[in-house]
Amino acid sequence: MKFQSTRDEKQIKYTSAQVIKQGLAEDGGLFVPDTIPTLSQDDILSFCSLSYPELAATILGKFLTDYTYDELLKDCNTAYCESSFPNGACPLVKVNENTYSLELWHGPTCAFKDMALQVMPRLLSRALTKTGETRTALVLVATSGDTGKAALEGYKNVEQIKISVFYPENGVSSVQKLQMTTQDGNNVNVCGVKGNFDDIQTGVKKIFADENIACELDKKGYFLSSANSINFGRLAPQIVYYIKAYCDLLSLGDIQMGEEINICVPTGNFGNILAAYIAKLMGLPIAKLICASNSNNILTDFLRTGRYDRNRDFYLTMSPSMDILISSNLERLLYLVSGASETAEYMRSLNSQGFYEVAEHTQNAISESFAGYFADEGKTAQTIKDSCEKYGYLMDTHTAVAFSALADYRSESCDCRKTVVASTASPYKFAKDVYGSLFGSFSKSDLTALNELSSHTCTEIPLPLSNLSQRKVNFTSVTTPDKIFDEVLKFIEK
Ligand SMILES: *Cc1c(COP(=O)(O)O)cnc(C)c1O
Numbered sequence: 091m092k093f094q095s096t097r098d099e100k101q102i103k104y105t106s107a108q109v110i111k112q113g114l115a116e117d118g119g120l121f122v123p124d125t126i127p128t129l130s131q132d133d134i135l136s137f138c139s140l141s142y143p144e145l146a147a148t149i150l151g152k153f154l155t156d157y158t159y160d161e162l163l164k165d166c167n168t169a170y171c172e173s174s175f176p177n178g179a180c181p182l183v184k185v186n187e188n189t190y191s192l193e194l195w196h197g198p199t200c201a202f203k204d205m206a207l208q209v210m211p212r213l214l215s216r217a218l219t220k221t222g223e224t225r226t227a228l229v230l231v232a233t234s235g236d237t238g239k240a241a242l243e244g245y246k247n248v249e250q251i252k253i254s255v256f257y258p259e260n261g262v263s264s265v266q267k268l269q270m271t272t273q274d275g276n277n278v279n280v281c282g283v284k285g286n287f288d289d290i291q292t293g294v295k296k297i298f299a300d301e302n303i304a305c306e307l308d309k310k311g312y313f314l315s316s317a318n319s320i321n322f323g324r325l326a327p328q329i330v331y332y333i334k335a336y337c338d339l340l341s342l343g344d345i346q347m348g349e350e351i352n353i354c355v356p357t358g359n360f361g362n363i364l365a366a367y368i369a370k371l372m373g374l375p376i377a378k379l380i381c382a383s384n385s386n387n388i389l390t391d392f393l394r395t396g397r398y399d400r401n402r403d404f405y406l407t408m409s410p411s412m413d414i415l416i417s418s419n420l421e422r423l424l425y426l427v428s429g430a431s432e433t434a435e436y437m438r439s440l441n442s443q444g445f446y447e448v449a450e451h452t453q454n455a456i457s458e459s460f461a462g463y464f465a466d467e468g469k470t471a472q473t474i475k476d477s478c479e480k481y482g483y484l485m486d487t488h489t490a491v492a493f494s495a496l497a498d499y500r501s502e503s504c505d506c507r508k509t510v511v512a513s514t515a516s517p518y519k520f521a522k523d524v525y526g527s528l529f530g531s532f533s534k535s536d537l538t539a540l541n542e543l544s545s546h547t548c549t550e551i552p553l554p555l556s557n558l559s560q561r562k563v564n565f566t567s568v569t570t571p572d573k574i575f576d577e578v579l580k581f582i583e584k
Pocket of ligand 1: 201356362
């Protein structure tokens, strides 16, 4: 299988190793496979007896055809091993008669990004060998909190890669800060920056765009790489768990082979829900994909009107990983339903005018598979409380946005098909807001919130978040946005 850009009419083809190494196409488009592999019902039945790493290697192998099954299995075995995922990779929990929570947060940082970031760096490391690259990949991350930690855990100790993470010194919670500053690994660096997230992102983007810097790094045997969620190497591992969830429903006897289910996903950059759509295109029996947003409901509007308009207010919410106005992966959906020339047109309009409006046939095609709903802060908090009281199920703020959206979809559509909700973070990852939603607002520190949430709900703090304050702090540097590259140099010359 080969890959091409979402904006390329001439169909220049790339191998999967090139795609994973390069991240973004030269024309600014995203890489997409030139065909979507298909699964028969017999294939799906046969998957039910596989372990998670075996299933992941099988599915990845359908897209990454220049990797051998043995290579993929080795990487998936390491990525999804028991010490990283002590409760299994992604347990499916029945919440009520027709609703299931697919818990994607049992990895090392308690959020769903682990599912992709545990395996993607290993695929990148192999891609370097496959493309004859002798330099070391230097991964730079600007983070507002969660992505940084997930990237550190994924890239640590991976061969031929180094990672340096920059976070706003006063802009992350104390839990997030401790998670990063206590990081271990022989190839990692963590540094606080005096400034807000935007200042840091701007600083890091400047480094990526600077040809002199690229040249200087090249002489030292390095090239810059990004851990960005637009990399196909991050998307592909996310297809796997939707197939796994379907197999689990079959094994439970809760569905018949071929029975259609719905999938509901709390959405930010549109990566996770796009992976579910690809699973549907492959032949997994999925009827509707319910796209759940918080108050930054640009996707809800888009799915209802066909107009994507980023000229709007931005809100900070208690589901911060969904506080996004540009959902990059939406471009892949546009490509899949309308082709490269239409997609290139929409992206030109977005860049020049800040909006685009899709053609009627495109909107109809999207509406056949997708429905969009959003939850404001009040509804999110109420959903956490209701779920705990009615079903004894404790969920985080992002997952609550999805459960609220699903309830709205069901009452509007009368579609009561069995639905798998992607649960994207442990409730403990956002303990302060979860506690506040259950018991009224909470003014003490977020480290205290972990303990209070645990004692008030009789649930356990996940291992990666417990004892944080007793762990050894390995990183104390702080810099300014204009000195980020100096810190990078210090790190690689160490
Ligand atoms: C990143 C993230 C999301 C959004 O996922 P996308 O793939 O960007 O749509 C939702 N919830 C949590 C907890 C996240 O970390």
